Amino acid sequence: SSSVMWFRRDLRVRDNPALLAALEEGPVTALFVVDPAIWSGAGPARRAWLAANVLSLAERVPLTILHGDPREVVPRVADGRRVHVSAETTPYGRRRDEAVGEAVELVTTGSPYAVGPGLVRNGSGDPYQVFSAYARAWRERGWPEPARTPRSPDIVQGDSHQRAVGLLEKAVADAPFDLPAAGEDAAWRRWRAFREDGLRAYPRERNRPDHDGTSRLSPYLHLGLLHPRSLLAEMDTTSTYANEIAWREFYADVLWHTPASAWADLKPGLKAMRYDEPADAIEAWRTGTTGYPIVDAGMRQLMHSGWMHNRVRMITASFLTKDLHVWWPVGARHFLDLLIDGDVASNNHGWQWVAGTGTDASPYFRVFNPVTQGIKFDPQGDYVRRWVPELDHLPGKAAHEPWKSDVGYEQDYPLRIVDHADERREALERYQAARG
Numbered sequence: 001s002s003s004v005m006w007f008r009r010d011l012r013v014r015d016n017p018a019l020l021a022a023l024e025e026g027p028v029t030a031l032f033v034v035d036p037a038i039w040s041g042a043g044p045a046r047r048a049w050l051a052a053n054v055l056s057l058a059e060r061v062p063l064t065i066l067h068g069d070p071r072e073v074v075p076r077v078a079d080g081r082r083v084h085v086s087a088e089t090t091p092y093g094r095r096r097d098e099a100v101g102e103a104v105e106l107v108t109t110g111s112p113y114a115v116g117p118g119l120v121r122n123g124s125g126d127p128y129q130v131f132s133a134y135a136r137a138w139r140e141r142g143w144p145e146p147a148r149t150p151r152s153p154d155i156v157q158g159d160s161h162q163r164a165v166g167l168l169e170k171a172v173a174d175a176p177f178d179l180p181a182a183g184e185d186a187a188w189r190r191w192r193a194f195r196e197d198g199l200r201a202y203p204r205e206r207n208r209p210d211h212d213g214t215s216r217l218s219p220y221l222h223l224g225l226l227h228p229r230s231l232l233a234e235m236d237t238t239s240t241y242a243n244e245i246a247w248r249e250f251y252a253d254v255l256w257h258t259p260a261s262a263w264a265d266l267k268p269g270l271k272a273m274r275y276d277e278p279a280d281a282i283e284a285w286r287t288g289t290t291g292y293p294i295v296d297a298g299m300r301q302l303m304h305s306g307w308m309h310n311r312v313r314m315i316t317a318s319f320l321t322k323d324l325h326v327w328w329p330v331g332a333r334h335f336l337d338l339l340i341d342g343d344v345a346s347n348n349h350g351w352q353w354v355a356g357t358g359t360d361a362s363p364y365f366r367v368f369n370p371v372t373q374g375i376k377f378d379p380q381g382d383y384v385r386r387w388v389p390e391l392d393h394l395p396g397k398a399a400h401e402p403w404k405s406d407v408g409y410e411q412d413y414p415l416r417i418v419d420h421a422d423e424r425r426e427a428l429e430r431y432q433a434a435r436g
C-alpha cells in the first residue's frame with residue numbers, strides 16, 4: 001500500500017524517522033502545503049527562507065506542493081491513505097494536527113527535537129521548571145541513533161499546483177536581502193565547517209558578536225534541514241554547544257506543557273507590573289535609532305539580515321523591556337516577524353527570560369547596561385561599525401560612546417532617546433511596586 005509523507009518543519013531526507021516510517025509502507029507521496037495561516041503572518045525574509053528550502057527539497061524528491069488550509073488539503077491528497085508526520089509541538093501546530101487527525105489517519109514519528117517535548121520528567125512525573133535540572137535529566141535520558149533514511153527514497157510523482165509553486169518562487173525572488181544557502185546539503189556543509197573550525201573555540205567565542213564564533217545553524221534547525229540528533233551524534237554531549245541545543249529542547253518542553261506561555265507571562269508574579277506603550281521609542285528600537293550603538297547595531301542586523309547574535313538579542317530585548325518599559329510580547333512579535341530562525345518556543349521564552357517573567361530563577365532586577373555590555377562583548381567596536389555606518393569614523397571602543405567624542409555625531413547618529421541610569425531606576429521601582 002502507499003502512504004503520504006506530509007513535510008512541515010522537517011524539510012530533509014536524511015535522518016527523518018517519519019519519512020522512513022512512510023517508506024516502510026511502500027511508495028510515498030511527499031506533500032508540502034503552503035498554509036495561509038503561517039504564510040500570511042510571515043515577513044518577506046521568513047517567507048523567502050521557507051520557500052527556498054521547500055524548493056530545495058523539491059529538487060531532491062518529487063514533492064507535491066499545494067496551497068490552502070491543511071484541514072482540507074491533506075485529507076484530499078490522502079484519499080484514504082495514512083499520513084505520516086513528524087510531531088509538531090507548538091500551540092498552532094498541535095491544534096492543526098488535531099483537526100487534520102479527525103479526517104485522516106495521522107501517524108506521528110519523531111519530532112524536531114532529540115528528546116520530544118513532554119518526555120523529560122522528574123521522579124514524580126512532573127516537568128522541570130529550571131534549565132540546569134532539565135538539561136541533566138535530558139542528557140541522562142538520551143536519544144536514539146540517527147535514522148537511516150535511504151538516499152534516494154521511493155517517492156511517486158505528484159501534481160503540484162502552479163499557483164503554490166509560483167508563490168514560493170515569488171517569495172524567493174522577493175527576498176529583501178541575501179539569505180544563507182538553502183537546503184539540506186548547505187545545512188550539512190555549515191555544520192561540518194563549524195565542527196572543524198568553530199566548535200573548539202565556541203565556549204570562548206560564543207559571546208562575541210564581532211567574531212562570528214557561533215554556528216549559525218538556527219535557521220536550518222528551525223526548518224528541520226538537519227536534526228539536532230544528527231549533530232549530537234557527532235559531538236561531546238557534555239560540551240557547551242550541546243548545552244545550547246538543550247536550551248532549544250527545554251524551551252520546546254516548556255511550551256508543550258504551558259502553551260499559554262507563548263504570549264503570556266509564564267510566571268504570574270509580575271501580573272501587576274505597569275508597562276508603557278511609547279510609540280516613537282518603540283519605532284526607534286525597531287529601526288535601530290535609539291542612540292545606543294550596540295542596541296542599534298543589533299536591530300539593524302535583524303532588519304538587514306534576518307538574524308541577530310544571541311548576546312545582542314539579550315541586550316536589545318533588555319533595552320525594550322527595562323529601558324523602555326514595554327511588555328515583552330511586543331518585542332517578541334517583532335523578532336518573530338523578522339528572524340529567519342524565528343521560533344515561538346525559543347524566541348518567546350528567550351524574551352521571557354530577559355523580561356524576568358520566564359523559566360529562570362533569574363531576577364527581574366538584572367538590567368543589562370547597553371554601554372558596558374557593548375564594550376565588554378564588542379571590545380574593538382567592530383560589530384557596531386559593521387551595522388551602524390554613522391559611527392564608522394569612531395575608532396575602537398569609542399564607537400560605543402559617541403557622546404564622549406567631539407565628532408561623535410558628525411554623521412547624524414541619533415542622540416540617546418532615554419537615559420539608561422534613570423530608566424534602570426524606574427524599572428526597579430516598578431518592579432518593587434508590582435511585587436507589593
Ligand code: FAD
Binds near residue numbers: 222351
Ligand atoms: P549557536 O550559539 O551556534 O547555538 C547552536 C544552537 O543552539 C542554535 O542554533 C539554537 O538552535 C540553540 N540555541 C542556542 N542558544 C539558545 C537559546 N538561548 N535558546 C534556545 N536555543 C538556543 N533562537 C532561535 O532558534 N529562534 C528564535 O526565534 C530565538 N529568539 C531569541 C530571542 C531572544 C530575546 C533571545 C535572548 C534568544 C533567542 N534565541 C532564538 C536563542 C539564540 O539567540 C539563537 O538560537 C542563536 O543566536 C542562534 O544562532 P546560532 O545558531 O549561531 O547559535
